Amino acid sequence: MAQTTVPGLPSVDAARRNHLLKDVLKGVSRSFYLTIRILPKNLREPVGLAYLLARTADTIADRRAGRTARFPGELLESLLTLRAQVTGPADLRVLQEIAAQGMAGTATHQEQAMFASLVDAFSLLESMEDNDREQVRWVVTTLTQGMEMDLTTFPAEGSGELVSLATADDLDRYIYLVAGCVGEFWTNIAAAHEPRLKNWDVAPMSETGVRFGKALQLTNVLRDVPRDLRIGRCYLPADELAAAGLVPEDLLDPENEQRARPVLLLWMQITLGHFEAAEEFLLAVPRRSVRLRLACLWPMLLGLATLARVARSGMWLTPDTTVKVSRRWVYRMMVLSIPAVFSNSLLRRWIKSLRRQVEAGI
Template sequence: MSTAELDAAGVADPALRKAYLRCRALNAEHGRTYFLATRLLALTQRPAVHALYGFARWADDIVDEPGADRAEAARRLETLSRELLRGLTDGSSGHPVLAALVHTARRYDIDTTLFTDFLRSMRMDLTVHDYPNRAALDDYVHGSAEVIGLQLLPVLGTVCPATHAEPYAAALGKAFQLTNFLRDVAEDVNRGRVYLPADELAVHGVDRELLEWCTSRGRTDPRVRKALAEQHAVTRGIYRYARVGIELLHPVSRPCIETAATLYSGILDEIENADFAVFSHRAAVGTRRRVTVAAGALARAWWVRRGGRGVGAVPAREGMS
């Protein structure tokens, strides 16, 4: 099916096809929810989504590679940044992942600053370990997550001017990221990072030391439970806002984004159902739920593609805006 996607997208160059396949493999290996949702898109759209995910994953792995030297990670990120800018300027790249990203960025006219902002947040992971307030965290999240939603928007297409849909696309990326922060508190603490606003935690008597205590013992202190419940409610609100924008997307793309939003917000359900026991196990949506949601979305996607809404695939560059 992966070669059919490339054929449908008109990707013929052997080296470029190899780069797209590499990105697709990264998505399949690391992004279970995203990969499942991507399969609900039209064949022509999927390679671009794989390229965007593959780039994000490649950069993220540089930062989070176990035992990696920070100076070496910074050097690798800088090299990646230079190769990206060179590729976007030249229109091609020999990099095993950037080749697909550059092709996608030019094909869909994706703003270069969305990639440079992303790399800026990746650099922050090497030096910033705490966020004193919501504004500081939002600055990081813009580059690490909101820009991902904005990168995807030209690929997904809209039924309105793209600028009208951009706030919702950014918000959904943010909601996904904040969900990760809640799910992965213990994992992040073990990496020396806390992705929760320190001043909001302090209201409940929570600090890094208490989070480290919970992580080492696999227990959620009552004060931490209250703090996490508050962060949980904030994230729920962002999902509610972001979902409004799904109807602004091209009908072909809606089942994919509905599925991703439903499954990822389902992680919040699991966290709440476990009474915020995020230090003893990693919350995940069960296979039965994933299959049920995906099956319904697949039926909707099939109906749209077969002409139920009278629309076809989203054209490159123009979307529907």
């Protein structure tokens, strides 16, 4: 049953909806926009809107101008205000205030357009089918809990402090909040909208989807270790560093890379294990669901290729090392994926070759 727009929020006509889910989304989502566009049509709206709301929250939480030397409380307050609007009911006046503050504090035209469309985004949320609306609310709320964890765990940038997550459980919880939950959301939304998934056992598939998301986020964590250290954040667990005779500050010196290697290798192996689950998830999507398969395949291949480059770089603590997959590689991967997506054996071989590249580097 469709939900009508709540009192005070304007309805969204087709032109503004298309502007929101095409122009605005493309402006702030970069490569992920291609993944959203390849999705089956009935999945694009909930997935695209969830991304836009999460991206809005992330922009608020990451606004450097609001940080203090002690505690980024202003950012947290703004984030919690947006979260309250997501959980509902939304208030037009509050949304307009968030939008105005966002447009005043953002650096890019694309982000300004995103905040300018905030009321439309919430109007679209309120007009969704009940299940889609609740799924979007849940995943965005969960993602903001991960952003809250960042703001309350780590020091303000520029403070000169460096804080590490305490344990592996803390890191595992963090990557669930900022990425694993997306795999769960993706599973539930896909199962609700894609008739070819009617035979899925959603509960175990959701668990597999969680691991898919964790694989992608751990890849980002491992790639960004040097950069994160220099803004006061160490996601590698403090107890594991201590077992290697290290404290987080030691990782600022690339000369300590060999001493840190056991910790980094452990998390690369954990990441590869999560990618095994991602492969299982991908191959569970029927071959006839081509668009959904491609939307799973592209981020998986990109993640594995990035992890392989991190592993091969051999400079895991060097701050001036940039590890990224070239745009040419991405476009070539997309072209090759079209014929490969129909064949489980081709996909397995492709994924295996990337896994071997990672293993060769570690």
